[in-house]
Amino acid sequence: METKLERIADKASHEIRPKFTSLYHLLNEELLTQCHKELDGRKAVGVDGVTKEEYSQNLKENIRNLVERLKNKAYKPAPLCASTYRKEMERCVRWESQCTKTKSSSWD
Secondary structure, eight states, rough: OOOHHHHHHHHHHHHHSSSOOGGGGGGGGHHHHHHHHHSSHHHHOTTTOHHHHHHHHHHHHHHHHHHHHHHHOOOOOOOGGGOOOOOHHHHHHHHHHHHHHHHHHOOO
């Protein structure tokens, strides 16, 4: 597995605009478990608000579920505005209200 990832990283770093046809075959339980182990648990939580420690409590099932959703192309990342960070939420609210004003004035 590591050599496949190294090949992708090498191609991405040496080519100006590398093209990859599909990377889905690399997204398996082994790879995602290894990536999870390498994550620094002291960093900020993701937009879903789940910490590394919380995700680890049921790691095998969480990874299995994620792989299944990825393979079925059913994985939908949470939108940025789902973030629990107040600053991000305020920014999203301001952005959404600007979009609403723009849409309503342009649709009238």
